Amino acid sequence: MARGPRVVAELGRPETPDETAARKAQGAADRRRRQTVGNLIGSLLASLAVMAVIVLIVPRSDTPIEPDVDVASVAEQAAIATSETLAVPELPEGWRANAAELRTSGADGVTSWYVGYLTPSDEYIGMYQAFDANPTWVAETLERTLAAGVTDIAGVEWTVYDNRDMVDDVGNARYGLATEAGGSTFVLLGTATDDEFQALATEIAPAVIANQP
Numbered sequence: 001m002a003r004g005p006r007v008v009a010e011l012g013r014p015e016t017p018d019e020t021a022a023r024k025a026q027g028a029a030d031r032r033r034r035q036t037v038g039n040l041i042g043s044l045l046a047s048l049a050v051m052a053v054i055v056l057i058v059p060r061s062d063t064p065i066e067p068d069v070d071v072a073s074v075a076e077q078a079a080i081a082t083s084e085t086l087a088v089p090e091l092p093e094g095w096r097a098n099a100a101e102l103r104t105s106g107a108d109g110v111t112s113w114y115v116g117y118l119t120p121s122d123e124y125i126g127m128y129q130a131f132d133a134n135p136t137w138v139a140e141t142l143e144r145t146l147a148a149g150v151t152d153i154a155g156v157e158w159t160v161y162d163n164r165d166m167v168d169d170v171g172n173a174r175y176g177l178a179t180e181a182g183g184s185t186f187v188l189l190g191t192a193t194d195d196e197f198q199a200l201a202t203e204i205a206p207a208v209i210a211n212q213p
Contacts, residue, residue: 071115074100078113084184085210086113087129089203094120110137117190117200124172125190125200129207133185141187143173151177153198154205158188177201181211 075086081102099116112130119125130137145161152158161176176189177197186208188200 069097069100069115071097071100075113078102082111082113082131084113084129084131084182085207087115087127087186087204087207089127089200089207091117091200091203105137105140107140108134108137110134112137119192119196121193121196123190123192123196125188125192125196126172127200127204128185128187128189130185130187132183138178138185138187142176142178142189143171145173145176153177153201156181156201156205156208158201161189179208181208182213184208184211 072088075088078101079086096118097115098118099114101114102111103114104111110130110133112128112133114129115127117125117127128141130141142161143163145163147159148162149160150157151160156179158177158179161173161178163174163176172190174191175194175197176187178185178187180186186204188197190197192200
């Protein structure tokens with residue numbers, strides 16, 4: 001027996017052919033939307049699964065990557081550009097250099113041999129050996145800190161600059177030592193302990209003395 005037109009409860013009567021066609025079209029559109037959303041979710045989950053696998057198989061380390069610079073090798077190349085004896089301290093285990101280069105100040109054109117050290121206590125000391133430096137370069141390097149006294153380390157007299165009790169932020173210029181020898185001005189600057197500053201100053205003393213007239 002043939003079935004009559006579908007009775008729609010909301011209408012209270014059988015639906016017309018046009019209404020039947022519209023209902024079927026709407027149903028098909030709804031199914032396509034559900035399939036599209038499902039496909040998108042499936043693709044997203046698949047992508048996340050691939051990323052998770054990559055994260056798991058790639059080796060990782062919790063230790064920050066810090067360069068370990070061969071200061072002697074860099075100094076050998078840098079020496080070609082200057083007639084001065086470059087300071088290359090031989091420091092004990094626990095000291096690391098993360099930078100070594102010739103730098104030229106943009107403000108006054110002063111060239112300096114710079115080595116950045118990480119100390120055994122994980123603090124910082126920057127070693128500068130400037131050539132024909134002027135007072136402006138020294139003042140700016142030391143953050144215009146006033147001298148606090150002098151000290152003798154391994155036969156070299158250093159001027160002491162101490163910002164450790166200052167409230168103002170002076171960055172790495174918490175403590176400094178400076179001395180002149182011939183055409184070179186040596187500055188040690190950083191956040192390390194007194195013993196670490198003394199250790200570095202002791203190791204570069206031969207280079208300081210070698211530059212004295």
